[in-house]
Amino acid sequence: MDKIVVKSPADGSLVGEVAVTPAEQVALCVERAHQAFLEWRGVPLRERAKLLRNLRQRMLAERQTIAELIAREQGKPVIEAMIVELFPPLDTITFLLCEGMRLLQPRPVRSKNPFMVDRRSTYYFHPYGVWAVIAPWNYPFTIPMVQVASLLFTGNAVVLKPSPLTPLIGDLLVELVHKAGFPKHLVQVVQGGAPQGEALVSHPLVRGVIFTGSVPIGKRVAERAGAKKMILELGGKDPAIVLADADLPRTARGIAWTAMVNAGQTCASVERVYVEQAVYKPFLDALQAEIAQIRVGHPLESTTDMGPVIAPFQRERVAHHVEDACAKGGRVLTGGRPLTELGELYYAPTLIADATPDMLGMQEETFGPLVMVQPVADVEEAIQRANDSAFGLTASIWTQDRQRAHALAPRLECGSVSVNSHIVAYGDAFGVWGGFKDSGVGRTHGEFGLYELVQVQYVSEVYTSKPELWWYPYSDRLHRITDLLMGLLAEPSWRARGGYAKRLLPELRYLTRQFSPLKTTPALWRYLR
Numbered sequence: 001m002d003k004i005v006v007k008s009p010a011d012g013s014l015v016g017e018v019a020v021t022p023a024e025q026v027a028l029c030v031e032r033a034h035q036a037f038l039e040w041r042g043v044p045l046r047e048r049a050k051l052l053r054n055l056r057q058r059m060l061a062e063r064q065t066i067a068e069l070i071a072r073e074q075g076k077p078v079i080e081a082m083i084v085e086l087f088p089p090l091d092t093i094t095f096l097l098c099e100g101m102r103l104l105q106p107r108p109v110r111s112k113n114p115f116m117v118d119r120r121s122t123y124y125f126h127p128y129g130v131w132a133v134i135a136p137w138n139y140p141f142t143i144p145m146v147q148v149a150s151l152l153f154t155g156n157a158v159v160l161k162p163s164p165l166t167p168l169i170g171d172l173l174v175e176l177v178h179k180a181g182f183p184k185h186l187v188q189v190v191q192g193g194a195p196q197g198e199a200l201v202s203h204p205l206v207r208g209v210i211f212t213g214s215v216p217i218g219k220r221v222a223e224r225a226g227a228k229k230m231i232l233e234l235g236g237k238d239p240a241i242v243l244a245d246a247d248l249p250r251t252a253r254g255i256a257w258t259a260m261v262n263a264g265q266t267c268a269s270v271e272r273v274y275v276e277q278a279v280y281k282p283f284l285d286a287l288q289a290e291i292a293q294i295r296v297g298h299p300l301e302s303t304t305d306m307g308p309v310i311a312p313f314q315r316e317r318v319a320h321h322v323e324d325a326c327a328k329g330g331r332v333l334t335g336g337r338p339l340t341e342l343g344e345l346y347y348a349p350t351l352i353a354d355a356t357p358d359m360l361g362m363q364e365e366t367f368g369p370l371v372m373v374q375p376v377a378d379v380e381e382a383i384q385r386a387n388d389s390a391f392g393l394t395a396s397i398w399t400q401d402r403q404r405a406h407a408l409a410p411r412l413e414c415g416s417v418s419v420n421s422h423i424v425a426y427g428d429a430f431g432v433w434g435g436f437k438d439s440g441v442g443r444t445h446g447e448f449g450l451y452e453l454v455q456v457q458y459v460s461e462v463y464t465s466k467p468e469l470w471w472y473p474y475s476d477r478l479h480r481i482t483d484l485l486m487g488l489l490a491e492p493s494w495r496a497r498g499g500y501a502k503r504l505l506p507e508l509r510y511l512t513r514q515f516s517p518l519k520t521t522p523a524l525w526r527y528l529r
């Protein structure tokens, strides 16, 4: 059987190995998950909530082990793993326990249609069944854990396929879920790459897919999956807009962190900065000072701010974007070279000034420790340039003018906007996560994310001996009444409506064959208003 041997990107030491799941075994995992789902969907929410509490407890108790494994396998510093990998799933479980219970309760439909008031209608929220969760390597714990916890709470089953670059975290995640008491087959892991991923998403018993990864693979997965519920969390090329009245020291500090966190390997890291000309030079000075201070080193050292990139292909992509920018007139203010003295996969945090739109690093996702800054004449140019991208994940505006920021934020074409910070949406389980344009389809997190994981069912009940108005037999009379009712409901002029109402009066008897006038009249009044 093939295996994946994991070596630390920090120093090449052996971290562990896992067996690759033969692609033909994927179907068995899905079938088992489906069987587990058939029972799980009937488990009351409060029972599911108990297990989620256990899971939260487990994560808390084992946080050091989890963070250290992330540091060794993926390369981010331990403290960073605690902040960005453990906080969000803990917060998500809290969201599910506080809000999810309420949001998933059957809910009455408050129809304003006067001809629906005689009945009781209800929304129910049902799980889909088995979901494929296809995860990336850059946030190998937080991303799938948020998704898995939410799927389990909503009554679904999961087959997780971690990235082949971070399979050990995937195994650990599923082990934690099992230790929390969730049924064994409800959550399973499949190890491998594209063959396993494709076998999984195309299995007919897989009803939903959450794919987090690159745009081209996301599109391919959507094709392979066909007509299934699909959530795609894809790449980004996030812009930050720095206005002339920004608090420059704080802005520089914030952008330095958001550009370099996880060695820049974050879908929503700041990769493009547009700065109003008036503060271009002082902002660059401040950002250069911040980036130059970042301590690059071994992720297990407590004083390391930034670790290595994951693999040679990632380092090469950064180097390529730096070379391209330099060839087109960009100025390297700090960094711009691999740190071979530290190891094969370290690259210096890099700041490039005088960026122009034709540079690769201003167009394609770099996904590494590189941030590029371009001066702009004014805020209008900044907004236009920020939106001039196929991506639309997140963005930020840095200013002290609340009113201006409030008005500008909705003009940015992306799934979330932070003012005087960046990527806040991922850290807020009550918020929402997802992208516009090529950055994705669908949402995770919060209320909108929760409703993506369930199928909404509408149940309408009526108990009467009266027939529905629209039933057979059809007649000229029914035609006339239908006509008058449509005019009454939709005519914009009150005078004309009055005319329709008057002409309907003789038909009241016929209408009350079906409607209770006592209920219908006030409802009709509300509807017309």
Ligand code: NAD
Pocket (backbone or CB within 6 Å): 134, 135, 136, 137, 138, 139, 143, 161, 162, 163, 164, 192, 193, 194, 195, 196, 197, 198, 201, 212, 213, 214, 215, 217, 218, 220, 221, 232, 233, 234, 235, 236, 266, 267, 268, 365, 367, 393, 435, 439, 440
């Ligand atoms: P990737 O697209 O290379 O791989 C993602 C996952 O898909 C992996 O598990 C991989 O094994 C699997 N896969 C590959 N080919 C497949 C196929 N044909 N069928 C099914 N599965 C297949 O992405 P990556 O390099 O792991 O992650 C980096 C990318 O993810 C970046 O573009 C980043 O922006 C994006 N990302 C987005 C978000 C978000 O929330 N929007 C979060 C993290 C990462």
